[in-house]
Each structure stands twice: as structure tokens, then as C-alpha cells.
Amino acid sequence: MRKRIYFNAFHMNCVVHQSPGLWVRPEDRMTQYTDLNTWVELARLLERGRFDALFLADVIGPYDVYRGNAEAALRQAAQMPVNDPMLLIPAMAQATEHLGFAFTSSTLQYHPFIFARLISTLDHLTKGRIAWNIVTSYLDSAARSLGQSELLPHDERYDVAEEYVEVCYKLWEGSWRDDAVVKDRARGIYADPARVRAIHHEGRYFRSDGYHLAEPSPQRTPVLFQAGASPRGREFAARHAECVFVSGLNPAKVGELIRQTRLQAGRLGRDPADLLFFLYAKVITADSEAAVQRKYRDYLESVRDEGALALLSGWAGIDFSKYADDELLQFVETNAVRTLTQSFKRPASAHRWTLGELVKLVGLSGGGPLLMGTPEQLADTFENWIAAGVDGFNLAYMVTPGSFADFVEGVAPVLQRRGLMQTEYQDGTLREKLMGAGRARLRPPHPAVQHRWT
Amino acid sequence: MRKRIYFNAFHMNCVVHQSPGLWVRPEDRMTQYTDLNTWVELARLLERGRFDALFLADVIGPYDVYRGNAEAALRQAAQMPVNDPMLLIPAMAQATEHLGFAFTSSTLQYHPFIFARLISTLDHLTKGRIAWNIVTSYLDSAARSLGQSELLPHDERYDVAEEYVEVCYKLWEGSWRDDAVVKDRARGIYADPARVRAIHHEGRYFRSDGYHLAEPSPQRTPVLFQAGASPRGREFAARHAECVFVSGLNPAKVGELIRQTRLQAGRLGRDPADLLFFLYAKVITADSEAAVQRKYRDYLESVRDEGALALLSGWAGIDFSKYADDELLQFVETNAVRTLTQSFKRPASAHRWTLGELVKLVGLSGGGPLLMGTPEQLADTFENWIAAGVDGFNLAYMVTPGSFADFVEGVAPVLQRRGLMQTEYQDGTLREKLMGAGRARLRPPHPAVQHRWT
Numbered sequence: 071m072r073k074r075i076y077f078n079a080f081h082m083n084c085v086v087h088q089s090p091g092l093w094v095r096p097e098d099r100m101t102q103y104t105d106l107n108t109w110v111e112l113a114r115l116l117e118r119g120r121f122d123a124l125f126l127a128d129v130i131g132p133y134d135v136y137r138g139n140a141e142a143a144l145r146q147a148a149q150m151p152v153n154d155p156m157l158l159i160p161a162m163a164q165a166t167e168h169l170g171f172a173f174t175s176s177t178l179q180y181h182p183f184i185f186a187r188l189i190s191t192l193d194h195l196t197k198g199r200i201a202w203n204i205v206t207s208y209l210d211s212a213a214r215s216l217g218q219s220e221l222l223p224h225d226e227r228y229d230v231a232e233e234y235v236e237v238c239y240k241l242w243e244g245s246w247r248d249d250a251v252v253k254d255r256a257r258g259i260y261a262d263p264a265r266v267r268a269i270h271h272e273g274r275y276f277r278s279d280g281y282h283l284a285e286p287s288p289q290r291t292p293v294l295f296q297a298g299a300s301p302r303g304r305e306f307a308a309r310h311a312e313c314v315f316v317s318g319l320n321p322a323k324v325g326e327l328i329r330q331t332r333l334q335a336g337r338l339g340r341d342p343a344d345l346l347f348f349l350y351a352k353v354i355t356a357d358s359e360a361a362v363q364r365k366y367r368d369y370l371e372s373v374r375d376e377g378a379l380a381l382l383s384g385w386a387g388i389d390f391s392k393y394a395d396d397e398l399l400q401f402v403e404t405n406a407v408r409t410l411t412q413s414f415k416r417p418a419s420a421h422r423w424t425l426g427e428l429v430k431l432v433g434l435s436g437g438g439p440l441l442m443g444t445p446e447q448l449a450d451t452f453e454n455w456i457a458a459g460v461d462g463f464n465l466a467y468m469v470t471p472g473s474f475a476d477f478v479e480g481v482a483p484v485l486q487r488r489g490l491m492q493t494e495y496q497d498g499t500l501r502e503k504l505m506g507a508g509r510a511r512l513r514p515p516h517p518a519v520q521h522r523w524t
Numbered sequence: 525m526r527k528r529i530y531f532n533a534f535h536m537n538c539v540v541h542q543s544p545g546l547w548v549r550p551e552d553r554m555t556q557y558t559d560l561n562t563w564v565e566l567a568r569l570l571e572r573g574r575f576d577a578l579f580l581a582d583v584i585g586p587y588d589v590y591r592g593n594a595e596a597a598l599r600q601a602a603q604m605p606v607n608d609p610m611l612l613i614p615a616m617a618q619a620t621e622h623l624g625f626a627f628t629s630s631t632l633q634y635h636p637f638i639f640a641r642l643i644s645t646l647d648h649l650t651k652g653r654i655a656w657n658i659v660t661s662y663l664d665s666a667a668r669s670l671g672q673s674e675l676l677p678h679d680e681r682y683d684v685a686e687e688y689v690e691v692c693y694k695l696w697e698g699s700w701r702d703d704a705v706v707k708d709r710a711r712g713i714y715a716d717p718a719r720v721r722a723i724h725h726e727g728r729y730f731r732s733d734g735y736h737l738a739e740p741s742p743q744r745t746p747v748l749f750q751a752g753a754s755p756r757g758r759e760f761a762a763r764h765a766e767c768v769f770v771s772g773l774n775p776a777k778v779g780e781l782i783r784q785t786r787l788q789a790g791r792l793g794r795d796p797a798d799l800l801f802f803l804y805a806k807v808i809t810a811d812s813e814a815a816v817q818r819k820y821r822d823y824l825e826s827v828r829d830e831g832a833l834a835l836l837s838g839w840a841g842i843d844f845s846k847y848a849d850d851e852l853l854q855f856v857e858t859n860a861v862r863t864l865t866q867s868f869k870r871p872a873s874a875h876r877w878t879l880g881e882l883v884k885l886v887g888l889s890g891g892g893p894l895l896m897g898t899p900e901q902l903a904d905t906f907e908n909w910i911a912a913g914v915d916g917f918n919l920a921y922m923v924t925p926g927s928f929a930d931f932v933e934g935v936a937p938v939l940q941r942r943g944l945m946q947t948e949y950q951d952g953t954l955r956e957k958l959m960g961a962g963r964a965r966l967r968p969p970h971p972a973v974q975h976r977w978t
């Protein structure tokens with residue numbers, strides 16, 4: 071096989087993840103997000119299609135930047151209501167054998183001591199198929215929900231995250247030796263206490279003085295995802311991430327970002343090839359170009375501007391209700407919006423987007439590339455992105471399970487025929503499936519390893 | 525049917541819950557506690573046997589009072605390692621239709637805003653089969669793990685718990701109106717924002733200013749378990765608990781405690797019959813008395829004193845390594861040990877227990893009544909306890925699944941023939957299964973109800 075392309079399904083435990091309005095369509099099942107069957111069947115479909123993992127997003131506060139309140143988000147079910155992502159995993163793990171499960175957890179959400187056990191429990195129950203998407207939260211509403219007046223400044227949130235993962239590494243890698251659990255039935259000894267120790271962490275943001283409650287799990291530290299786009303975020307990714315979630319419309323620019331982050335990782339002593347870059351994307355596919363266009367128009371018609379505006383305002387931190395529909399967005403001089411508008415400019419295009427146009431497209435695409443075409447055309451598109459430096463894709467959906475079923479039935483077989491997508495899973499843990507046999511654990515000089523006790 | 529007896533299976537996500545040493549026996553499966561199949565099969569067995577619920581204990585620190593360290597607990601796997609209980613539930617829920625799931629979560633463990641969503645998510649995923657066992661933690665090691673130097677004083681821990689449940693009630697009952705989710709496909713409206721509101725809580729221990737992230741779940745507030753034995757604990761139970769976990773060896777004394785708690789609940793305006801009392805117990809049963817005795821001797825032989833001492837010292841808060849094996853325990857003048865020793869005196873017996881005797885018995889029984897006999901004899905015993913005022917039992921195990929299989933195959937049919945145990949489940953949520961049809965939600969004057977928004 072040539073270098074294979076990695077695929078995750080990008081999802082969320084809610085009605086509307088990135089497709090405001092499309093939940094009303096009869097073929098969308100996400101109004102049944104509270105039913106485990108919805109998720110178990112999705113997991114089985116993804117495993118049948120040889121997806122690497124299901125990647126679950128999360129937020130812990132509503133999108134309330136648009137018009138300064140949560141009304142639009144609530145009306146449109148735009149990532150609100152949103153149930154806990156982690157609790158979907160055990161039932162899906164029980165119904166599958168290989169599919170990985172990545173979930174988002176903010177460093178605001180749990181004390182790291184509690185979080186470390188949650189992860190270890192999941193790593194045990196899934197037999198090592200767990201990944202953690204490390205986020206620092208971007209909505210002030212999350213901080214207020216937790217009794218804080220607002221989020222810490224952006225870069226300090228990363229300082230918190232650095233310390234948070236350090237506490238986790240100590241617990242995951244340094245509290246139990248690999249040989250601690252002896253299960254000696256004859257002598258009635260389960261663990262050798264000489265090989266288990268408490269950690270002692272007293273930092274600026276966290277304290278913990280205790281034994282990791284869980285015995286060593288298959289991966290110890292879960293596969294680490296991160297999505298930092300800012301300089302500080304990229305620095306964090308270069309140091310800690312194994313899988314980096316990137317976004318952008320322009321392959322050359324995304325490729326350059328990836329090269330920069332790999333270089334940074336290399337400067338930290340890491341093998342740049344140990345970082346896999348997943349591009350956010352959505353796919354519309356069908357047997358013919360005409361059918362693709364029909365689907366596109368159908369979906370576009372279902373998009374609800376109000377939901378798109380709620381999401382867009384939350385992401386950008388800007389209340390777009392203050393702008394007219396025909397306003398040209400280049401004139402909004404903030405970083406966040408510049409990023410969004412740039413990502414929406416097609417390569418080599420001088421087109422300037424109005425808010426109205428942007429909203430429609432964000433509503434449909436979620437802000438990343440919308441890849442449309444027949445399976446053969448899409449396989450070419452994926453190859454182009456891979457040539458630019460991307461390793462894989464986090465595929466968001468228009469409708470569930472339809473968007474994933476379309477991919478599994480149409481696109482995956484073409485990619486597999488071209489030798490670009492796995493036809494069978496690598497045995498072992500998620501890290502081995504992603505990085506290769508024998509790679510169940512992190513390897514030096516990843517910062518987790520320095521906390522390992524051998 | 526006569527007043528039926530309720531039965532929960534009492535368990536924990538670990539190797540040794542209350543039976544130190546018995547994990548080495550070939551028929552015990554708990555070394556496979558990290559395998560979801562172990563739990564899914566247990567849940568199916570319990571549902572086949574018409575158990576009301578699986579009740580999962582938890583601790584968030586090791587038993588390190590004995591000899592001042594965690595060595596004995598680790599060697600004996602005495603509730604350490606211990607994985608998170610909540611994450612077992614989704615897979616078991618998917619494999620069952622009616623079995624309830626109660627799990628223990630300390631008010632130390634999560635910010636109530638985060639915990640409230642975890643519960644609501646589980647209540648959705650199980651279609652309303654969730655109960656929460658409210659605990660305030662008794663091990664200083666839990667506090668240290670979370671960066672505190674020690675636990676708050678006993679009664680203040682209940683003040684924290686009072687405020688914790690208040691925040692939860694506000695989120696569960698008061699953030700979304702019953703009619704908030706409209707799912708109006710024609711107008712593209714999922715929820716009516718006029719029927720969803722943020723809570724504003726600023727108390728002594730917690731702050732939260734936000735919308736409950738989850739839409740209304742079948743029960744809203746989960747079924748509430750509590751196990752307070754102290755005066756302050758009983759007061760908390762009388763106010764908040766729907767199911768009270770009690771322990772003791774003497775039916776008259778346990779019955780008196782139950783009557784007192786019901787009276788307290790009555791003084792608070794609650795219907796005393798709205799509280800169900802579950803007695804901790806273990807069962808050894810077989811076809812003949814001789815076979816029961818053989819099992820008893822077998823199990824007793826497997827008990828490991830060191831594990832029992834680790835547990836006993838943790839529960840009592842006393843390092844029993846400082847006492848001689850033949851010391852008479854009435855001379856240890858602390859409340860906690862008095863409770864233990866009293867509970868071990870057989871009714872109308874003047875026998876004083878030595879530490880050595882106590883340890884063996886605690887190792888086998890976990891500190892509560894050890895009910896032994898043929899199925900017919902046990903049915904009589906259960907009837908006697910019911911006559912004393914108990915509503916049901918939390919049955920701990922010697923071995924898993926053996927102890928539960930023995931009950932399901934031997935005892936349950938006898939109780940069912942006598943009309944003392946359900947043969948089919950009531951439809952609906954766990955609260956309806958326990959309290960009767962139409963009782964999905966808490967009713968006035970339960971303190972949760974005052975936070976309801978109608």
C-alpha cells in the first residue's frame with residue numbers, strides 16, 4: 071500500500087454539529103442523539119468503512135455571542151443542547167472491535183486527577199482505542215458555567231493546559247510500573263506495592279498528591295489530539311500532539327502550516343513523522359456530477375442562517391448581528407474573522423465575501439473545505455491534499471448517517487482500490503493502528519515519557 | 525402481589541469490593557473487571573433475575589489508614605485499583621431494557637455543573653434508569669488526590685453536599701421547561717428559547733451561571749440514593765433521599781433507625797412511604813444446609829486478613845495495626861468502631877469480638893449481615909427483615925457472577941412464588957419501577973421540586 075490516508079468521522083453528542091438547519095431533513099437522524107442505538111449503528115458503519123476513529127467534539131457552554139444571548143443557538147439546536155461525549159463510547163466500543171474513539175475534553179472541565187481515571191477507565195474498556203482531544207475552551211459561557219467570570223487570556227489557557235497534561239502524564243505514566251500488577255493467585259497478591267507510588271504535584275494551577283486509581287491501561291497515555299491554530303497553540307501541538315487537527319481551504323497554506331509545526335516538533339527532538347495532521351472537511355458525493363450538484367443545492371436550501379450566525383459568532387468571538395448582510399468581511403479587522411474569511415477565499419481568487427454569502431457557506435461547510443464530486447473525483451482531491459502535506463481528514467457530516475454511508479459505500483472502495491485507504495485494521499491499540507505495530511506507548515522524547523517509572 | 529421486596533446488586537468497578545482474598549478463586553471473574561463483557565453479562569443476569577438495579581460503589585483514594593499506607597490495599601486489590609463506575613453504564617444499558625443503574629459520585633469529584641450534565645446524559649441514554657448515590661467521601665486520601673490537605677470536617681461535608689445538590693436541582697429541574705423542546709421541523713425550530721434559562725448560583729462552596737447543557741431527560745433529577753448513618757447524614761437522607769442505604773445486624777435496631785428517618789422525612793412534609801430503605805447484606809445459598817456450610821467454610825478460608833484490615837481501618841478511620849489480634853474491640857472508644865462492633869454482635873448476644881474474629885467476619889461479610897440458608901430459609905429471613913421495616917436489599921457478593929447466579933437461580937424463584945419479588949418489570953423509568961406508574965418525576969415537597977420551572 072502507498073502511504074495511506076487516515077479518516078476520522080467528526081461528530082458531536084447533539085442535534086446540530088456543523089450543519090445548522092439540516093436536522094429537519096427526513097434522512098437526518100440526529101434528533102435521536104439521545105438514543106444509544108444511533109451511536110452504536112454509526113460506530114458499526116464507520117468500522118465497516120474502515121474509518122480510523124470517531125472524533126467527538128464538545129463545548130461546555132452555549133454559543134451566546136450572537137446577539138449577546140443563546141437564543142439563536144437554542145432555536146437552531148446549534149451545539150446546544152449538547153450531552154457529554156465520553157459516555158457514548160463504552161456502548162460503541164462494545165459493538166466494535168477496531169474503531170478508535172477520540173473525544174474532546176477541556177482543561178476547564180475536570181480536575182486532572184479525576185480526568186486521568188476517566189481516560190484510563192476508557193482505555194481499559196476499549197482495549198486501548200482512546201484518544202483525547204485537548205482543548206482549552208473558547209467560549210466565555212463555559213467559564214461562567216463553572217463559576218468563573220470569564221476565560222483566562224488565550225495564552226495563559228495554554229499554560230494551564232501544559233500543567234494539566236503534566237499532572238495527567240505523571241498519573242498515567244509514573245504512578246504504576248508496567249510490572250506492578252502481578253496477579254499472583256498462589257500468594258494472594260494482586261499488585262506489588264513497591265511498584266506503585268503516589269505522585270506529588272504542586273503547581274501554579276493544580277495540586278495532586280495521590281496514587282493513580284487505575285492500573286496500567288493498554289496505551290497509558292491516550293493518543294493525543296490537539297487543534298491549536300495560534301502560535302501558542304501550534305507550539306503546544308508541536309510538543310504534545312500526536313494527531314493535529316487543522317483547517318483551511320488552501321492546500322499550499324495548510325501544507326506550509328503543517329511543515330512549520332513538524333519543524334517545531336523536530337526542534338523539540340521529536341520525529342516530525344510522529345505527528346499526523348488531520349484536515350477538517352466535508353464531503354458531498356454521488357454517482358454523477360449532476361447528482362452531486364442536486365445534493366449540494368438541497369443541502370444549501372436547508373441551511374439556517376441563524377444557526378450559522380450563532381456558530382460563526384461563537385468561533386470568531388464577534389457578534390455578527392452588528393453587521394449588515396452585504397458587508398464585506400475583509401473590513402472587519404480582527405484576527406479570528408480574518409482567519410475565517412481567508413479560509414473561505416478560494417485559492418487564487420480575489421473574491422471578497424459578504425456576510426450573507428459567508429453565513430450560507432459556513433452553514434453548509436462548517437468553515438472548512440467542502441469537497442464535492444463523484445468517488446473518483448474525490449479520491450483525486452484527497453490525493454491532492456495528501457500531496458500538500460495532510461495525513462488524513464476529520465470528516466464532518468451534512469446528515470447522519472447519510473454523509474458517512476455515502477463515503478463508506480462510494481468513496482472508500484475507490485480509495486482502497488488505489489491503495490490509499492486501509493482495507494483491514496492493524497491489530498492492537500489505536501496508537502498502533504495509527505503509528506504501526508509495536509507503538510502502543512508513546513516514545514521518547516515525547517514529554518509524557520519523562521514521567522515514566524521503569 | 526404482597527409488598528414486594530426490592531433487590532439491588534452491590535458492586536464496584538474493581539477486583540475486590542467487600543471480599544478480600546476471594547478474587548483468587550477460580551470461579552471469581554473480577555480480575556476481568558476491565559473487560560466490558562464481564563459487566564454486560566452481569567447486567568443481563570441481573571435483569572433475567574428481576575433485580576431492580578445494579579448499585580456501583582466508588583472511592584477516589586486508596587485505603588491507606590491501615591499501617592498509614594496503601595500497601596495492604598494494593599497487595600489485596602482492596603478497592604484499589606478502582607476504575608470509574610459511571611463509564612460501565614452505557615454498555616450495560618445497551619444490553620438491557622429495564623435494569624436500573626445506581627452509581628456513587630462524591631460531591632468532591634466534579635463541579636456540579638459538569639456532574640449535572642453527566643447524569644442527564646446517562647438518564648437520556650438509559651431512558652431514565654439512572655440513580656445517583658450521593659456521598660461526601662470518608663477517606664482523606666481522596667481529598668489529597670484532589671490537592672486538598674484533608675477532608676472538611678464531617679458535618680461541613682454535608683453542608684457542601686446540600687449546596688451541591690441544590691446546584692444540581694436548579695440545573696436538572698429549573699433550566700429547561702418541560703415544553704422547551706418543540707422539534708418544529710416545519711419552522712426549523714428545535715427549542716423555544718423563551719422556555720430555557722440560565723441558572724444563577726452563588727453560594728458558599730459553588731458558583732455557576734449558565735444554562736443546563738442537556739435538554740430534559742426522562743427523570744430530570746435521577747433517583748437519589750444516600751447512606752448517611754450519622755445524625756447529620758440521616759437528616760440529609762430525610763430531606764433528599766428516595767432510597768436510603770442502611771446497614772446493621774439487628775433487625776429491631778435497623779427498623780428503629782428506619783422509623784426515625786421516616787419520621788424526620790414526615791416532619792419535613794414528605795410522605796414517609798416515599799423513602800425506600802435498602803439493607804446491605806450478603807447471601808450464601810445452596811440446595812441444602814450442608815452445602816451452604818461447605819460454601820461458607822470455603823469462602824472463609826479464602827478471606828485475606830490483610831485486605832479486611834485495610835478496608836476496616838479505612839471505614840473506621842483507625843489504624844488497626846496498632847491493636848493486638850486478641851484485643852476486645854469494645855475498648856476502642858470511637859464512634860466508628862462502636863458502630864462496627866455493635867453491628868457484629870448477634871442480637872441478644874453478649875459476645876465481645878476480638879479484632880481477629882472481627883477481621884475474618886468483616887472480610888467475609890463486608891460488615892453487614894451474612895444471610896445463609898437454602899432458598900426457602902432465605903426467603904423467610906428476607907421476610908423477617910421486611911417485617912422489621914426494611915424495603916429491600918443491596919446484595920454484595922462473595923464471587924461474581926456466582927453469588928448473583930445463586931440468588932437468581934435459587935432464591936428469586938422462591939420469593940416470586942411467595943409473591944415477594946417482581947416477576948415482570950413495571951414499564952417506564954427507574955423511579956416508576958420503584959415508586960409506581962406515573963412517578964417518573966419527583967413530587968412535592970421534595971426540595972428538588974421547588975426549583976422546577978413551570
